[in-house]
Amino acid sequence: MSATITILAQHLLNGVLIGCAYALIAMGLTMIFGVMNIANFAHGEFYMLGGFVAFYLVSLMGLDYFAALPLAVAIVVALAIVLQHSIFRRLREAPMMTTTLVTIGLSILLENAALLLWGPQPQSIPTPFPTKPLSFFGVYTTPLYLFCMAVTAALIVVGHVLIRRTRMGKAMRATFQNKESAALVGIRIDRIYAYAFAFGAALAAAAGAVLGGFIPVEPATGGIITLKAFVVVILGGMGSFVGAIVGGLLLGLAEALGAGYMPTGWKDAIGFFAVILVLLFRPEGLFKRV
């Protein structure tokens, strides 16, 4: 009996760890969608870039791990700002189909640029944490996993507070609800767009940099990350922050428990099956956008 509980606890812990990461990535995606009305298919590439830049800062330039993580995020954000200024600002009034196609093109461009720059070799970011696993009553984890969970959870809270409590967050939510009215009351839409895109990219890059310690990153990683993020965002409701957080945790737990107690070949099917159900019976997602 106690062995069954230990295994259940292990599955739950695995689910929360992965779920936090899904939530963090999906928050960025849902923010870009909500504010800019862009379905960003290049979102996973920001995750991949975050991982690669952190890897290069730590292992080649010998930077301290804890300094490299924020610096990697800053570098990816700088790139995101350039992209937003040079591409997405010009497409503000373009139909969604156009911006979607542009993001798909951008994802291919970024993936292949990474392939050319860094080659196809998968890389793990060296971390200062001891690799010896920790055991709590037979449930295993490592300091790195705990660190990942703490950082992703903290960033989720920070993101939530930023959107709920600050002036900028208020302006974002206003833009969200009605762009024209927001502009009329003096909100600088251009700036809000730039913030949203940079912030969304920052969350994805942070996830890439933190998870890169135990999930090797390679140029093609972005594709599956984008896919998972869309699953979460559709589950939680396009443009809903709470939805992204809850959806991310739900998907992480569903995958962990589903794979744990059903044939593991079905692991990915669980998330996508949930998406089909949500689209059929509750197309606005579990949470409506706010």
Add this chain to the structure above:
Amino acid sequence: MRTLKLVLAVAVSLAVAPLATAQETVRIGVVQPMTGPVAYDGNIYVNTVKMLVDDLNAKGGVLGKKIELVIEDGACNPAQSVNAAEKLVVRDKVVGLLGAFCSTSTAAVMEVAKKHKVPLITGISTAAQLTEQGNPYFFRAVATTPMLGNAFGPVLPKALNAKRFAFLTLNDDWGRSMQASYPKAIESGGGQIVANEFFQQSDLQFLSQITKVKAANPDAIVLAANTQQAVALSKQIRELGVTVPLVGEGAWSSDSYIKLAGPAAEGVYGLVEYVYTIKSPINEAFVKEFQAKLKENPSKFAGAAHNVLHIMVDAIGRAGTTDPEKIRAALEKTDYNGLVGNIKFDAKHQAYGQTVYLSLVKNGVPDVVETAKIAKP
């Protein structure tokens, strides 16, 4: 008018020039994944054939002509691999094809080879059914997963000092055929199977699967994975506190895996068709050149590239012509001595007679701890 004629003449001669040189080379087409999930391993293969073709050309090429490689990216994707093979055969007029990597892609490219009557050799795709189709243009210069299982399964329980075996493999033709064929051979050696789990090509973390395997309380875990997933798998297995020996088909003895996995690679067994620590003059020469030019130790994909390229060039030499039909006939009579000993093809064009290896990583070096010979099927 005269100037115009001159310009035309120059234009025509320029246009014809590449054609003329093209006929003076023997073109071999390569379809390998250079992007996508197994791009790293695919690129090792491609770099190896490039290096070896330079060597062969320095020694005079084949049929008195230089060998020219035409390389296309198949991305481990059946549709893209078919397009690549069509282009190589129809546009580049290659006399033979080498590829593809993933069994599903090779199955698709086989049909192109058959349609255009051009011989195709794979050195990597191990799904059993490929050679069962009786495709006369397809040759496989590597042991299938069931053959490898038959050769090593009976000795695994003793070699690993294990009784309870758990399987955790990629959910594709390769991993599925491994889980279908190994258990019988392992049971004949006194082992028993306690878990059968899968992961997807796109999976980045395996925590659920590992937890499940751990719950079955195995003495050893049998794995199938290529480099990227092998690194993440072995790290995550250790991170969840599982300490039993790991034994795998795939990347488990390659330099890149050992380097990336670090301490997690120590004590991992590999079931491999090639490992760079084989002691033979031909292998030692190959390893030396590989280290000098490509700055790492050759992986099994480099070994596969060495085998198939030489088998193809050997057949072209014996055929005495670039007629693909004659090359195909020459391939059937292959009796090649290479890195892994002697290779012949049976009636279904499946290679046999070669040596396979059980390697064990110790201090970052995959030592050969056991060998077996692939029996004629």
